[in-house]
Amino acid sequence: MRIDYVEAFFLEDNQNELNIVTDIEDIGKYQLYWTYERNALTEDKEFILESDQKNQTFEFAYNTDRVNYFIIEFENHRPLLFGYRILPMSGMYNFRDIGGYRTEEGKRIKWGVGFRSDHLQNLNDDGFEFLRSIGLKSVIDFRSPFEVDKDPNPFFSEAAQAFNFDPQAHVAMAAGSAQNLDTSEDMKERALKAIASGETGAQQMVDQQLAFVDSPTSIEAFKQTLKTVAQAENIPTMQHCRGGKDRTGFALMVLEGLLGVPTSSLVYDYMLTNRARAKKNVSYYNRFLEETGNEKIAQYLYSLFDTKEEFICASIEKIVTNYGTIRQYAQIVLELSDEEISALEELFLEEE
Structure with missing residues (x-):
């Protein structure tokens, strides 16, 4: 039986x-348990329910x-470990685990080794404690020096080394300003x-994704990211920008893609930002409209941090057209060696 992935929200x-x-169609009966252990075969687990439904609400x-x-x-089917796709990080809304996605060769990305998120500025004490419990060893920040100076990452762990790889994504920076509810005269x-x-x-978001593929600064930033992880x-590692969507979205698309995750799952993972900030979206547009008094400006500002399939699909299609596969792109353009790709597979993948 083939299971592409299992997750909880x-x-x-x-x-x-x-x-x-x-x-x-018929997946048969299954039992659901919860545990603190990152091991599908652990005996230290608590029963939650039994069902035969693909989508099930539970308490x-x-x-x-x-x-x-x-x-x-x-x-x-053998037991599967999984977790919350969007973690309950107090003070952050888009902190996600990339685990569980099945590759074309039948392996899976491990849970608890790769995370993606929005920035850390709004973390409160509970969020800090939960973040420390993950045991991160690296935090990769795609924001520009201006963004980092304005909102430096708060210190949360001596074990986590910080890296700043800036792809110089000016549209994404503007999107960050919009997400900060910037309705200044300059922005208008x-x-x-x-x-x-x-x-x-x-269209600017599409152009930004296309530029990520081959602009020199983007190539250097995403090359260093993959070599680091x-x-x-x-x-475990976490990658983030301001909202965790575009710069982070491209970086994780390349990582997951070179590991063999199919395009449908790459697009799905990118689009989860919509779910992560569903409650914010309506209030953002209304706030833009209220503060600018101009529907066209409000729509424009909102579009800068919208999440659409066409954005990430633009970069995927350009990579596939020019290089055949995401893995070949990583080898040819991002200069990953066979040894580094093997290391990524060892670190991030497990047998089904």
Whole structure:
């Protein structure tokens, strides 16, 4: 039985959603457990429910002193470990585990080794404690020096080495300003100039993704990122920018893609930012409209941090057209050696 991935999401009031992605119609009965252990075969687990549904809501109170995992035991498939795709990091809204995705060769990305997120400025004490429990060894920041100077990452662990690899993504920086609810005269003037010239925020986001593929500064930033996370002493790792969508989205797309994750899952992982900030989106647009008094400006500003499939698909299609596969792109353009790719596979992948 082929399971593409299993994941959980918090809904509200201890209500959670189980999501089993497979093309099998009848998956049979399964049992769901929770555990602190990152091991699908552990005996240290607590029963939650039995079901035969691919999508199931269940009651569970997440213990935020450390990461909680789930185990699903099928009748016709080996047990699978999985976790919250969007972690309950107090003060952050887009902190995600990239674990669980199945590769084309039938392996899986390990849970608890690779994370992606928005910036850390709003972490509170509970968030800091939960972040420390993950045991990060590296934090890769894609923000510009200006953004870092304005909002430096707070210190949270002596064990986590900090890296700053800036791809010089000016559109993403503007999106960060929009996400900070920047409706200053300068921001409004830039929006009006863009609108007058016929530019749209969506097209700028597409252009940004295309530039990530082959601009010299982007190549250097994403090359150094992969070479850094190919070293065992830097795992577990977290990669982030301002909102955790575009710069981080491209970086994780390349990492997951070279590991063999199919395009459908790459796009799905990118689009999860919409789910992560679903409650924020409506309020953001209304705030832009209220403060600018101009519907076109409000729509333009909102489009700068919108999340659409066409953004990440643009870079994937350019890579595949020019280089054949994401792995070949990583080898040819990002100059990853066979040894480094093997190290990434060893660190991030496990047998199903």
